[in-house]
Amino acid sequence: MLDLALKTAAASIELELEPVPASQRLSGEPRTGTVALGDFAGSEIGVWEMTPGAMSDVEADEVFVVLSGAGTVEFEETGETMLLGAGDVVLLREGQRTIWTVTQTLRKVYIA
Template structure:
């Protein structure tokens, strides 16, 4: 999407094709050779950020911040704090809390819209 005029800067393109893929730190990789890319869409003067995040096939662990996200495409298993993994796919809504320890096992490249707070 392109803004209708230069004065209107609230419409953003969510195409991540130009965002570079970044390898995940080896210490966090659980399986395969996953990488991620992020397109920052919004950042407030306060602690709120929104964007598009993608992860390629593979598995990696992370320590989360407060986040809500909507899975837009792909398929994965998500384990939170050593609980059994749950299957997530397009349409899944996920809530994460700061400090949650997660393992993302991506079966089909995952794309999500996220909103995080970093208080």
Template sequence: MSALSLEPGQGADAATLAVSPEELPAASVVSGHPTAATLPLATIGSGSAAGVEVGIWEMTPGTATDTEADEIFVVISGRAVVRFLSPELPDLEIGPGSIVRLAEGMQTEWTVTETLRKVYVA
């Protein structure tokens, strides 16, 4: 995972920033051959909110499981269904413009049908 240091007063196009996809661990892949990439952009906050990371995450088509961090994200492009394994919640269909909140420790299964790119705050 490489990082881009986005300094105050700078901007970037979240839809076109280059990322470096890597194969997911075999144990997390349910179907297909998905890859994922994370590009941290900045660490923000102060006091008890210090260390909040903002970045880009992308996953190519396929299905994989994950254990989530405490985060909120906005989908920039692509489509997926997030299945919540624990706690059990209704499946969530996401696409451009979707805003989603995840909690630390949630067990999920991501089925990506179009390469998904999101901006996250975690």
């Protein structure tokens, strides 16, 4: 639970990165890490990072802001691809099947 106020330097939080499981890894040797910062109105707030490579995922309801890095999210159902870069705000819906391709280590703050 968040206290009355929370301030954190999300761009510089140390994250423990682990290899993406083989069942999700599509190319390269991507690693991911997450730290939960707390919750707000029933949703988790946290920081997530992925190093270069590609992986598949099934999304939860989520809003995020890209802090740094670059990549794409491809939506398997439609074939549409969304470019990601610093400052982008994105809404994902539960159940969407995606392919994340990161070209520069990508860090985001999420609410899910």
